[in-house]
Structure formats: C-alpha cells, structure tokens
Amino acid sequence: MSAAAGPLAGKRILVAKPGLDGHDAGAKVIALALRDAGAEVIYTGLRKSPDFIVRAALDEDVAAVGLSILSGSHMELTREVLEGLRRAGAGDVPVFVGGTIPPQDRAALLEAGVRGVFTNDMPVARVIEDLARSLV
Amino acid sequence: MSAVPMPGAPGAKPDTRVATPSGIEVPVVVTRDMTADADPGLPATYPFTRGIFADGYRGRPWTIRQYSGFGSAEESNQRYRFLLDQGQTGLSVALDLPTQCGYDPDDAMARPEVGKVGVSLSSLSEMETLFEGIDLGAISTSFTVNGTAAIIYAMYLAAADKQGVPRGKLTGTIQNDILKEYVARGTWIFPVRPSLRLIADSILYSNEVSPRFNAISIAGAHVRDAGCTAVEEMAYTLANGLAYVDELIRRGGDVARFARRLSFFFYVHMDLFEEACKFRAGRRLWAKLLRERYGVTDDKALHFRFGVVCGGSSLVAAQPYNNIVRVAIENVAAVLGGAQSIFTCAYDEAFQIPTEFSAEIALRTQQIVQHESGIAATVDPLGGSYYVEWLTERMESAMLEVMREIDAYGGVVKAIEDGWLQRRIAARAKERKEATDRGERVVVGQNRFRREAQADGCGEAFRLDPDLSARVLAKLARVKQSRDAGRVERSLAALEAAAPTDAENLMPPLIECCHAYATVGEMVSRLKRRWGEFQEPVRL
Numbered sequence: 005m006s007a008a009a010g011p012l013a014g015k016r017i018l019v020a021k022p023g024l025d026g027h028d029a030g031a032k033v034i035a036l037a038l039r040d041a042g043a044e045v046i047y048t049g050l051r052k053s054p055d056f057i058v059r060a061a062l063d064e065d066v067a068a069v070g071l072s073i074l075s076g077s078h079m080e081l082t083r084e085v086l087e088g089l090r091r092a093g094a095g096d097v098p099v100f101v102g103g104t105i106p107p108q109d110r111a112a113l114l115e116a117g118v119r120g121v122f123t124n125d126m127p128v129a130r131v132i133e134d135l136a137r138s139l140v
Numbered sequence: 141m142s143a144v145p146m147p148g149a150p151g152a153k154p155d156t157r158v159a160t161p162s163g164i165e166v167p168v169v170v171t172r173d174m175t176a177d178a179d180p181g182l183p184a185t186y187p188f189t190r191g192i193f194a195d196g197y198r199g200r201p202w203t204i205r206q207y208s209g210f211g212s213a214e215e216s217n218q219r220y221r222f223l224l225d226q227g228q229t230g231l232s233v234a235l236d237l238p239t240q241c242g243y244d245p246d247d248a249m250a251r252p253e254v255g256k257v258g259v260s261l262s263s264l265s266e267m268e269t270l271f272e273g274i275d276l277g278a279i280s281t282s283f284t285v286n287g288t289a290a291i292i293y294a295m296y297l298a299a300a301d302k303q304g305v306p307r308g309k310l311t312g313t314i315q316n317d318i319l320k321e322y323v324a325r326g327t328w329i330f331p332v333r334p335s336l337r338l339i340a341d342s343i344l345y346s347n348e349v350s351p352r353f354n355a356i357s358i359a360g361a362h363v364r365d366a367g368c369t370a371v372e373e374m375a376y377t378l379a380n381g382l383a384y385v386d387e388l389i390r391r392g393g394d395v396a397r398f399a400r401r402l403s404f405f406f407y408v409h410m411d412l413f414e415e416a417c418k419f420r421a422g423r424r425l426w427a428k429l430l431r432e433r434y435g436v437t438d439d440k441a442l443h444f445r446f447g448v449v450c451g452g453s454s455l456v457a458a459q460p461y462n463n464i465v466r467v468a469i470e471n472v473a474a475v476l477g478g479a480q481s482i483f484t485c486a487y488d489e490a491f492q493i494p495t496e497f498s499a500e501i502a503l504r505t506q507q508i509v510q511h512e513s514g515i516a517a518t519v520d521p522l523g524g525s526y527y528v529e530w531l532t533e534r535m536e537s538a539m540l541e542v543m544r545e546i547d548a549y550g551g552v553v554k555a556i557e558d559g560w561l562q563r564r565i566a567a568r569a570k571e572r573k574e575a576t577d578r579g580e581r582v583v584v585g586q587n588r589f590r591r592e593a594q595a596d597g598c599g600e601a602f603r604l605d606p607d608l609s610a611r612v613l614a615k616l617a618r619v620k621q622s623r624d625a626g627r628v629e630r631s632l633a634a635l636e637a638a639a640p641t642d643a644e645n646l647m648p649p650l651i652e653c654c655h656a657y658a659t660v661g662e663m664v665s666r667l668k669r670r671w672g673e674f675q676e677p678v679r680l
Contacts, residue, residue, distance in 0.1 A: 023253055024241045024243070024253050025237065026325045027366070028326060028366075029367050029566065029569040030569075033367075033573050037570070047678055048678070051241070053248070075237055075256055076253075077252040080251075080252035081252055104492075106601065107491070123457060125456055125586050128577055
C-alpha cells in the first residue's frame with residue numbers, strides 16, 4: 005500500500021511513552037500501523053516527561069498525540085500532558101491513551117479530556133478507524 | 141439471558157492450524173522414524189534433555205514463587221507474610237519503576253510512579269522494613285531488577301548484615317540481565333559497556349561471598365512478552381548468556397565456576413507442547429554450547445536452571461476469569477519442561493495489580509498442580525514421546541538458526557546498540573497483533589466465542605493507598621535527616637572514584653554506600669557522571 009494513500013494520509017501523529025514505563029511493544033505496533041495507514045509518525049522513545057511530550061507536540065505541529073502507558077500511572081501522566089497542552093494554547097490537539105487501563109479508569113480519562121482510550125484487545129483496524137474519524 | 145458463542149459467524153473457519161506459534165509445521169502424526177533419536181537417555185546426564193536432577197521433582201519440588209510487591213515497604217512486608225503463611229516457598233520482590241530506573245521518590249521523573257508496579261526501595265532503611273520479621277537466612281528471595289541490580293544486591297547484603305545473617309547463607313536471585321532491557325522492558329540506565337562491567341562485578345563478587353545466590357537470571361521472558369516467538373525467546377536468551385560468559389571470562393572469571401550460578405528466566409504461553417519442548421531444547425543446547433565452545437565438563441556448570449512466569453500477554457482483559465484456566469495449562473507446561481521455580485500470574489494481572497483474592501487463586505493453582513495432579517511423580521513424563529522428541533529437535537535447530545543470524549550481524553551487543561534486535565521484536569509484535577486481529581491466533585472470549593453483552597466484570601478492583609506517595613516521601617526525608625552525612629559523602633565519593641576503570645570491583649563501595657543509607661538515586665547519579673546514559677536508538 006502506498007503510504008500517502010491510507011486513511012491517515014497527511015496526518016502527523018506523535019506517539020509518546022511518558023514516565024518510566026519501558027513496555028514499548030504496543031507503542032511500536034501502533035506507530036508502525038499508523039505509518040502503514042499513511043500517517044507521518046513521530047515516536048519519542050522511552051522515558052519522556054510530560055513537558056518533553058508537550059514540547060515535541062508543538063515543535064512537530066502534530067494533529068494528534070498518542071500516549072502509551074502500562075505502568076498504572078496513566079491518570080497522573082495524562083493529566084499533566086493535557087494541562088501542558090492547554091497552557092501552551094494547544095488544548096485542541098486531541099490526545100489518545102493506550103495501554104493497560106483498568107475498566108474503571110477509562111471514563112475518568114475521557115472526562116479529563118482524552119479523546120479516546122485504546123486497549124490491546126482492540127483490533128488495530130478499529131484504532132485506525134477511530135483516529136481517522138476523529139481527525140477529519 | 142443466553143450466552144451465544146459464534147462458531148458459525150461469518151469469517152469463522154474450522155481450526156486448521158498445522159504449525160506451532162513459532163512456525164514449526166506439525167505433522168498429523170509423528171512416528172519413531174521421524175525423530176533422529178527417539179531415546180532421550182537419562183535425566184542428570186549430558187546433554188540433560190530430560191532434566192538436571194536424577195530424581196526430578198521428587199527430590200526437590202519446584203519453588204512456588206509469586207511475584208509481588210507494591211506501595212511502601214510496610215505494605216509489601218504484610219503481603220509477603222501473608223503469602224509465606226499460605227505456603228509460598230520463596231519471595232519474589234517487585235520493585236517500582238523509580239527504584240528500577242535509579243530515581244529517588246522525590247525526583248520529578250519518579251513522582252507519579254512511586255509504589256505503582258512494585259515496592260519503593262530507596263535506601264537500606266526500606267529494605268530493613270521490607271524483611272522485618274522474615275529471616276533472610278531461611279528464605280530465598282528473587283529481585284526483578286536490572287539497571288540497579290548491583291545496588292539492590294548490595295542493599296540485600298547490607299540488610300543481611302543488619303539481621304546478623306552470614307552472607308554465605310543467602311539464597312535467591314537478582315535478575316541483573318541488562319541486555320534484554322535494551323531490547324524490551326526498558327529499565328536501562330547506563331550505556332551497554334559499563335552496564336556489562338557492573339554485571340560482571342556483581343557476579344564475580346557473589347561467587348565469592350554469597351556462593352548460593354544467583355547473581356544473574358538471564359531472561360527471555362520480556363522479549364517474549366514483547367512479541368517474539370518461543371524459539372526466538374530461547375535463542376536471544378542463550379545469545380545474551382554467551383555474551384555474559386565472554387565478558388566474565390574477559391574479567392578473569394573461571395567459567396567452570398561462575399557457570400554454576402548462571403540461571404535463566406522465561407515466559408510460558410499457551411502452546412503446551414511447544415513450551416515444554418522449548419525448555420527441553422534450550423536446556424540441552426546450553427549444555428552443548430558451554431561444552432563445545434568453552435570446554436566446560438563439570439555437570440553442575442552445564443546445568444541449565446530456570447524459573448518461569450505463566451501468564452503475561454497470554455492473559456486478556458476480556459472474560460478475565462478464563463485466565464485462571466490459561467495459567468493452569470501454562471503451569472503444567474512449565475513443569476513438563478522441568479522448571480526450577482514458577483510464578484503463576486493472577487487472572488486480573490492483565491489490567492491491574494492483583495488483589496489478595498486473585499493472588500491466592502494463582503498460588504492455589506500451583507499447589508493443585510504440585511500436590512493433586514501427580515505430575516511430579518516421575519521425571520520428564522513426556523520423554524520418549526515421538527512428537528515431543530521430534531519437536532524438541534526441531535526447536536533446537538531453529539534456535540541455533542536464530543543464533544547464527546545474530547552472529548552474522550555481529551553479535552548481540554552490536555545488534556542492540558544499532559537497534560537491529562529492537563526492530564525485529566517490534567516487527568514480530570506487529571505480526572502477532574495482526575494474526576490476533578484476523579482471528580488466526582485464537583483468544584477465547586476476545587476474538588472467538590466473544591460475548592459482547594458481557595460487562596468487563598472482573599471482581600474486586602485493586603486500589604493503592606492515595607497517601608502512599610506522601611508517606612514514602614516523608615520517610616525518605618527522615619532517612620536523609622538521621623543518617624551520617626559525612627559517611628554518605630565519603631562512600632559516594634569512593635564509589636565514583638572506582639567507576640572509570642574496571643580495576644576495582646564496585647560491589648564493596650556499593651555495599652558501603654548502602655550501609656551509610658545513601659539512596660539509590662544518589663548512587664546512580666554518581667555513576668552517571670562517569671558513565672553517561674544509554675542513548676536509545678528510536679528508529680522504527
């Protein structure tokens with residue numbers, strides 16, 4: 005498939021690993037899948053602070069930020085990224101969260117301003133569809 | 141309400157799988173003439189296909205070692221006492237990420253993660269609390285720690301000193317396998333070369349002062365859970381093992397001696413026979429490699445001793461109680477493979493820290509397998525099965541093939557520094573996810589026999605004490621206030637001075653730092669000054 009032709013063609017997306025969690029298989033699988041779907045993916049690598057991620061989102065002028073968190077610190081880290089984006093006047097950049105998210109925390113994340121929560125039992129195709137719909 | 145599985149749904153096909161998850165094609169039936177040697181010989185005899193002990197589990201049952209730890213040292217101490225009271229036979233300490241990555245709880249990078257995935261152990265004071273009322277001379281303790289493994293080992297020795305337990309009596313394991321951290325799991329701190337030096341220091345030191353302690357557990361578990369196959373898991377692990385052997389020899393270690401204390405650690409996923417054969421093949425391949433490449437002849441040094449974890453990414457959040465069944469099957473596979481210690485994950489581990497309820501079921505699963513199933517009555521009950529011997533042979537040659545590819549690339553250290561191995565694992569993870577999404581890799585309750593109406597019912601939710609972080613920080617402040625500041629500074633300066641060359645073993649200065657109540661973060665930052673930090677190759 006030609007990269008430019010996918011459902012996410014022309015979209016710049018930041019895939020980020022906030023905090024100390026080192027499990028990056030999910031982030032990399034999603035990053036590769038987004039790229040297959042035509043997106044231009046910027047992957048931060050491990051162990052980035054929320055400040056770093058906010059700055060990267062601004063510098064790279066991305067259409068969306070995806071946070072991958074499997075360490076149980078998703079509430080704190082996600083809130084810090086959301087606040088950082090708002091403070092920088094980029095509160096309209098949609099933030100998505102993936103990882104090990106207990107069912108009861110999903111609603112809390114959405115309420116905090118997250119656009120979507122993805123867990124590893126979701127087919128990748130559905131994640132791409134949701135993103136494509138969100139980023140028109 | 142009716143539960144409606146969907147065997148006839150569009151796209152559902154009869155199960156026609158004819159290959160193992162590693163891609164080895166499975167014949168409909170295997171006959172004697174298809175194996176090179178249908179007779180695997182005797183256990184405790186080179187190359188140890190049937191195990192390392194002549195009497196198998198009759199002489200020594202496997203250690204039931206549940207990984208646990210969360211919050212503060214006080215809370216984890218209570219959970220350990222509970223598990224020991226329930227018949228658990230060894231401890232396995234889960235550390236929080238700040239402790240594993242070398243940050244004190246008051247560091248900005250650490251704050252959201254304090255006590256989340258394990259216990260916070262910032263100084264000897266916390267280690268003393270963790271083992272209060274538990275005799276370190278009477279139990280074996282395993283620490284899943286890598287980047288800061290030498291520090292945690294130093295702290296454990298210091299805690300034993302404090303309890304008055306001779307260091308030579310200590311048994312247990314530190315994972316201390318940094319190579320796989322660069323590939324998966326990600327708790328690296330320093331660049332590859334100084335990290336290898338620190339590992340060699342701790343192993344050589346441990347051989348002298350705590351000879352019953354395993355100063356390394358070379359682990360394939362995490363690359364496996366990150367997506368690679370059972371064959372690759374074993375091949376990468378043995379390749380890393382050989383890299384450590386080379387480093388230890390370079391540092392003047394005697395392979396016939398230190399090889400006795402090398403241990404291994406793997407995941408067990410769902411393909412029962414492939415998992416059992418993975419261990420049979422890996423055990424004999426390791427013995428052959430040590431004998432053929434390094435001339436090791438001592439049986440004890442050739443022994444491939446390993447622990448396993450059952451569960452991980454084979455567990456799913458959909459219909460979580462099904463995970464109890466998965467873990468039981470994996471437990472059986474581990475025993476048929478001859479594991480020395482086993483950790484069975486709790487059914488809710490796919491989405492939270494286990495509750496006491498789920499942790500108890502995981503423990504009881506092992507006790508049922510060990511005491512009710514009869515599986516431990518005779519050594520290697522699968523030995524001589526045509527299929528098992530055939531599959532063991534196929535897996536062994538597939539493992540060797542992967543090891544050759546790594547050699548051809550230039551060895552594991554180069555493959556890791558370049559990010560080559562990391563990209564291979566990521567590609568595998570993607571394949572595995574795609575196979576799951578397509579339904580080729582069946583996950584009952586998730587992509588087959590799924591019941592949409594079912595809520596994510598998973599019983600009790602685990603909740604950490606919200607005041608935890610404040611309590612840990614207050615204790616750290618008290619420790620810093622009450623310690624002898626002069627002794628802390630002197631010990632840290634001595635550590636830093638010994639770092640640049642490998643002329644001096646770093647363990648004695650680390651132990652002195654621990655006795656002085658220097659913190660993990662303080663020790664790590666002194667070493668970072670000399671060694672710098674690992675630069676992750678992030679190319680996808």
